[in-house]
Amino acid sequence: MRPADYFRLLALAAIWGASFLFIRMLVPQVGALPTAFGRVLLATLSLLVIIQVMRSGWDYRGKLGKALLLGVVSSGIPFAMYALAAQHLPAGYSAVFNATTPLMGVLIGTLFFHEPATPAKFGGVLLGLAGVGVLTRTGPMAFDTELLLGAAACLVATSCYGLAGFLTRRWITQQGGVDGRLLAFASQLSASLLLLPFMLWELPSQTLAPWLEPSLWLALAGLGLVCTSLAYILYFRLIADVGPVKSMAVTFLIPPFGVLWGVLLLDEPLSWAYLYGGVLIAMALWLVLRPSPAPRT
Numbered sequence: 001m002r003p004a005d006y007f008r009l010l011a012l013a014a015i016w017g018a019s020f021l022f023i024r025m026l027v028p029q030v031g032a033l034p035t036a037f038g039r040v041l042l043a044t045l046s047l048l049v050i051i052q053v054m055r056s057g058w059d060y061r062g063k064l065g066k067a068l069l070l071g072v073v074s075s076g077i078p079f080a081m082y083a084l085a086a087q088h089l090p091a092g093y094s095a096v097f098n099a100t101t102p103l104m105g106v107l108i109g110t111l112f113f114h115e116p117a118t119p120a121k122f123g124g125v126l127l128g129l130a131g132v133g134v135l136t137r138t139g140p141m142a143f144d145t146e147l148l149l150g151a152a153a154c155l156v157a158t159s160c161y162g163l164a165g166f167l168t169r170r171w172i173t174q175q176g177g178v179d180g181r182l183l184a185f186a187s188q189l190s191a192s193l194l195l196l197p198f199m200l201w202e203l204p205s206q207t208l209a210p211w212l213e214p215s216l217w218l219a220l221a222g223l224g225l226v227c228t229s230l231a232y233i234l235y236f237r238l239i240a241d242v243g244p245v246k247s248m249a250v251t252f253l254i255p256p257f258g259v260l261w262g263v264l265l266l267d268e269p270l271s272w273a274y275l276y277g278g279v280l281i282a283m284a285l286w287l288v289l290r291p292s293p294a295p296r297t
Helices: 003-030 032-054 064-085 091-098 101-112 119-138 145-171 180-205 214-242 250-266 272-289
Strands: none
Touching: 003 032, 003 064, 003 091, 003 214, 003 250, 032 064, 032 180, 032 214, 064 091, 064 145, 064 180, 091 119, 091 145, 091 250, 091 272, 101 119, 101 145, 101 272, 119 145, 119 272, 180 214, 250 272
C-alpha cells in the first residue's frame, strides 16, 4: 500500500468513528428516526450533486431495483438501528460493536451462502462474541435492559452490513458491476424512502426549538455529508486501489476513533473495558480476515 492509501484508510476510520459522535449529539435533541432520515436525505442530495457535476451518467445496467433493495439492507435499517442505539449507548460502545461486522459476515455466509467455515473463522466469531460480552458486562454503563437493547440494535445493524456484502456480490458484482457512485446514490435514496414514513409519523411531536440551533445543523451536515457521502467516495476509492480485503482493515481502526471522539468531545467516561473488549474483537477480526494458507501440492 502506498502512503496515500494509508492516509485514506486513517481518514476513513476517523470519519466513520465520528459518525457515532454526531449520532449521539443529534438523537437526544431530535429523536432517533429523524436523525437517521436527515442523514440519508443529505447523503442522497449530495451524491446527486456529485454525480451531476462529474457527469457519471445513470446506467444501472438493469440493476436499479436490486440496488434500491440493497440500500434498505446496507443503509436504511443499519442507520436506524444505530440511531436507536444512541438513545441508550455512548458513542464508544456503538463504535466497538460496529467492529463485529466481519464476524456477522462469517456467520451469515456460513448459514445462508454456503461459505466454508474454517476453524480460525469459527474461533474468531467466538472470540468476538466474548469481546462484546466483556464490554457489556464490565464497561462504564450499568448492565441493564437499556444496555441490552442498545447492544441488540447495534448487532442488528452489523448483521445487515454482513448480509449486504453477500447481496452486493451476488446481485451487483457477479453480474457486471455498477458505478460505485450510482450504487451509493441508490442505496441512500431507498434508505430515505424507507425512513420517510417514520419521519412523517414523528413530525407532529417535534418541537421547532432544536432545529433553530446552528450546532444541530452542523452535526447533521457532518453526519450526512462527511460521514456518509464523502465516506462512501473514500471507501470505493480505497477498494479500487488496494482491494476489498485490505480495505476491511478500516474495521480495526474505527473503534479507537469512536471512543476518542466520545471522550474528547462528549465527556464520555473512559474505561479499561474498551481496551479489553476491543482487543478481543481485534483478535477475532484478525482470525476472520487473515488470508487462508495456500494448500500444499
